Amino acid sequence: MSEILIQIDGKEVKAKEGMTLLEAAQSAGTKIPTLCYHEKLAPYGGCRLCLVELESRGWTRLVASCVYPVEKNLVVRTRSEKIDRIRKMLLEQLLAHAPDSLELQEMAKEYGADRNRFEKETSFCIHCGLCVRYCAEVKKKNAVGFVNRGIRKEISFIPDIAARECWDCKECFPLCPTEALQAAFVLVKALTFP
């Protein structure tokens, strides 16, 4: 695999072809916040917290670093006034659903996000899809999936698969960035009221 030279926050970084910007940054020790990313899973590009600024051929644009493949001579900025502003708002929107999530609170501190900015709708689930994708991609069981779309989208366990597979696994629970109990609740609901 050929090496590709890029610049992240002013630092020269050697990346391998086929890597994403996020992976390149991580390999160079640069931290980019993520929620829906997991090294065992295919990149999803849902939470958008990993947005970075890209300068190429004279113009700047925002891209999701977890899905953007490295290219020669890219100039990447992982923090800027604009990036911080967007991350702050994204976190505030998430905190309306999961105000007590420790992971979110920690990031909120970093970006000055106000957990009370938006009216609370405590659904806990923030649709990162980690449980759904882990079950499908790693466990290959598809016991939990998304139902509905838009603001009505939610996770749902499929009762007959869940009854067979879930009690002995529960590997998705600790992946949940908001509240592991939420997944437990949805699972129990699916099994009790199939």
Added chain:
Amino acid sequence: MARLESPEELGKFRKKILSKRDPNTPCISICAGTGCIASGAGEVIAAFKAEIEKQGLKADVNTKETGCPGFCERGPVVVIYPEEICYLQVKPQDVPEIVSTTIKEKKIVERLVYADPSTGDKAIHESEIPFYKNQKRNLLGSNIKIDPKDIDDYLAQDGYSALAKVLFKMSSKDVLDEVKKSNLRGRGGGGFPTGRKWEESCNAPDEIKYVIVNADEGDPGAFMDRALLEGNPHSILEGLIIGAYAVGAHEGFIYVRQEYPLAVENVGIAIRQAEEYGLLGKNILGSAFDFNVMVHQGAGAFVCGESSALMTALEGKAGEPRPKYIHTAVKGVWDRPSVLNNVETWANVPLIINKGADWFTQFGNERSKGTKIFSLVGKINNTGLVEVPMGIILRDIIFKIGGGIPGGKKFKAVQTGGPSGGCIPEEMLNLEVGYDELTKAGSMMGSGGMIVMDEDNCMVDVARYFLDFLTDESCGKCLPCREGIRQMLKVLTNITKGKGKEGDIELLEELSEVAGEASLCALGKSAPNPVLSTIRYFRDEYEAHIKEKRCPALSCKDLIAYYIDPAKCEACMICLKKCPAEAIDGGKGKIHIIDQEKCTKCGTCIEVCPPRFRSVRKMSGEPVPPPIPEEARKIVRESKQR
């Protein structure tokens, strides 16, 4: 029917079709598009068939059920050839008269021809009607001449001659060059140069490539693609096969929304007929080029009109967009190079091949070439499909073609580009219609929806309406779109309910920035357009709602009240009897009063109050005057006193 094995056979077969058709034989073309069917074209068609039989004309007169010519406002539309006499709003009971007067006696049925609503001037022929006269109908013009269920009709109109030309006289590169030279840009709204997209796919190393028709038209009030697919499916198929030849694809898909049953039916018939004729399938016209098409019906998600979501859905997964940092032309369906174009884009291709890029570029302005079909709806006299050259100004579309605003009302704004387009105000009516011009004005071309609004439309409520639509249609995968739209809708709903706060406009702008910059796909990126464009051009309306709790258009129910002016009320009892909420108190000779507590603001009272009294009025932003004292409510009529 034997397969056509060469372009010569196609030519001979075309001559045979034409030789059987005497151009002087009367032909009655009746629009059988969805719009006219809804206004009763089915019964009209049956009546024509029965009447022709009854009058013993079956051998001498043809009837044809055609595609949509666009004038849906005055449907069912009937055109009689060879004279091209156009009859509008034809009812089954008009049919005997048309047959005996026009077909037999060659005279006009005056009451069925177009009459200008203001001048009363009549227009007998289609081409003289102002609605049509000011259009340039390169694509839609053939619809009324073609029975979409009969491939011979398309062949008679020179159909598939562009395909024959491409297969036998042009290399793949020639085709790419011609399309690039034409500057054709994507008609689905993105406006990406079609030739460049094809070339990118052509150059991609993968052996297996796909071409796709995007017929997942989902914008509220838009039906351009439906009319083309229903009315002239072969033109799209021909374009698709040409595209496949140019990029080197042997398989194609037509992704059509399931809510378009007639389009699904007609395109299915078209594919079968083209296969039978050897124009599709193996060894097309004996050229050794193979190409197959499959129809895929969409399951109803608006977001599947987005190219990557459409491709995900084609793969059999939930229709959610995916990142397009590598273009779908290089890595699309099943990671193969996939050229996806909108219905209208594909339909332009045979014309460009047959008539040349130079012919195509004579229409349009500097950066947008050719024609564009718009569905003109809302507060407009001539609802329907209009095809205009790019670069035409909005004013001409709305007033010259659309015939202006009904009921003498004042024009306020036109919304272009579908739910994620923007509203363009009156002072910008001289704006040229083109991709870049519309984007600069804060709206977009979109696929061609054009919703006209008048003084009664509240612009805050319009933004709320579109965001409400998008709340249902966002796929929910990415956070800035899902949550951003949710929060924007909440703020907008509050404003229209009179619960707006200082700072709401700024919050909307902030939410818009995040959704616009950070969303995964074009749905989220453009979702703020209705909000930002209405703030940009109608900020005063937002401020009136927030600061004065007043809806200037007198439209937001929570901010208006109905009031009966005691000086004008003649106690006629009409509104009192019609009020469904029983909110009006009064009696014979007793001035009526609306109980504001009971009133549901349905507006019945204002509608039924006789115009000679006009005593009910809507008000907003000011307190309703207190009811007049009981003793003052008795009406003493002078005539009775005497």
